[in-house]
Amino acid sequence: MxxxxxxxxxxxxxxxxxxxxxxxxxxxxxxxxxxxxxxxxxxxxxxxxxxxxxxxxxxxxxIRQVLQADRALREEAGLINGLRSGSVRLGAVTTASQILLPRVVPLYRNSFPNVRFSVWESGSQGVRDSVTNGELDLGLVVRANDPASDASLTATDLISDEVVLCVSRRHPLAGKSTVGIQDLAGQSWVVSAHGFALRELVDTAFAPPAQDIVYETTNPHTSLLMVAARVGIAMLPRHTLRDHCADEVVTPATDWEPPQLTVCMIRRSDTQPAPAVRKLIQALREVSADWSRDHPIVR
Missing domain, CATH: 1.10.10.10 (Winged helix-like DNA-binding domain superfamily/Winged helix DNA-binding domain)
Structure with missing residues (x-):
């Protein structure tokens, strides 16, 4: 099989x-x-x-369920004398790759050098599909508000961040004391590609007309570069601005409450995670808790 x-x-x-x-x-x-x-x-x-x-x-x-059960059995047996083997297949969206994985991956690999570890980066929908069909053991996806219930997956919230309006320091909106929804009419937009949770949030909350979307990207850092170059405005997680284009991009006050994006950890509900996967879950929770303490959302 x-x-x-x-x-x-x-x-x-x-x-x-x-x-x-x-x-x-x-x-x-x-x-x-x-x-x-x-x-x-x-x-x-x-x-x-x-x-x-x-x-x-x-x-x-x-077949994939049987293979996963066989792998879990072998890893459980190996755990009797310490975690000396195993494999973990993780899928992650860009936000998780930028915030969590630079700390999680070296921590995990140094702790368990004999575990085969791989990461695949994609949009939320692609990661969710791959976890559902068994190609991935764990997924880190971004959701806006509450996701539709999916009995086949178990989801655990890890970290949250505000999504803020980003404009060039030289953009007319940068000089306004407060930006209203009506001020966005006719503006050029830089947006995430379809299949990414940030795009779903922007389409739902702000509905920029197709003719106003001038740049689509899968990378939030590219969005910042385009905003800094006055290609358009963008809605981005606040963490994206840290250490990137800080002098060129500003986040003016708005008359709407900043929406939040939450990074969730997902896995299949019908299988128990193997030992190597459980250790990764533990590392993700610990690093997420540290990040949340260091970056509280202040209302």
Whole structure:
């Protein structure tokens, strides 16, 4: 099953064989034996790779659950003599990568050098989907307000930050004592790409017309550079301004309450985290608590 999951995820028997450390003929033979045992075709083999069959798509969530349980069992056994092996696959949005992971990753890797650790950065929706289908053990996603309930995931709030209006120091809005919603009409906007929680917040709260959006990006630091260059205005988490373009970008007072973005830790509800994952959860909670104490939100 491990061979099949790798082949489906990578779309290639050759890449799957390289990942699991066996020859491609052996891997292909083992997958064919699995197909014979289950009496279903699992892979659609093509000249340029493989695709999962309809039957494999139905079975894949169960296969990943079995593999995760097997990994957890092996790690629990290894924990008897200390955490000497294991693996953790973490997905994170940019905000989490900037605030939490520079402290969490070295702390974790120094504490558990034999654990295989990997991080994939993407938007909130991409990370959430990958946790749901079992490709990731944990996800750090950003949500605005309260997320829609999802019984398949367990979510834990870690840190929160205000989302503030950012304009160039030379922008006309920078000189206003208080900026109102009506002052945003006709302004050029720099926004996050679709699939990112910050974009959802901006679209919902401020609804900038499509013709006013002049720059879309996946990186908040790029947003700041564009704001500093007077390309447009932006709504960004306050932490983004620390140490970046501090002399070029200002956050004028507004007549609306700054919305908040919260970084949540998510995992699947139907499985217990393996020991290596539990240790990462502990590290994330500790670092998040320290950051929240150092950066309180003042109303």
């Amino acid at each position: 491990r061979y099949l999951e790798a082949a489906i995820r990578l779309g290639s028997l050759r890449k799957a064989a390289q990942e699991v450390g066996i020859g491609q003929p052996t891997l292909s033979q083992q997958i064919r034996r699995l197909e014979e045992d289950l009496n279903v075709v699992l892979l659609i083999r093509r000249a340029n790779g493989v695709l999962p069959s309809a039957e494999a798509r139905i079975l894949l969530p169960h």
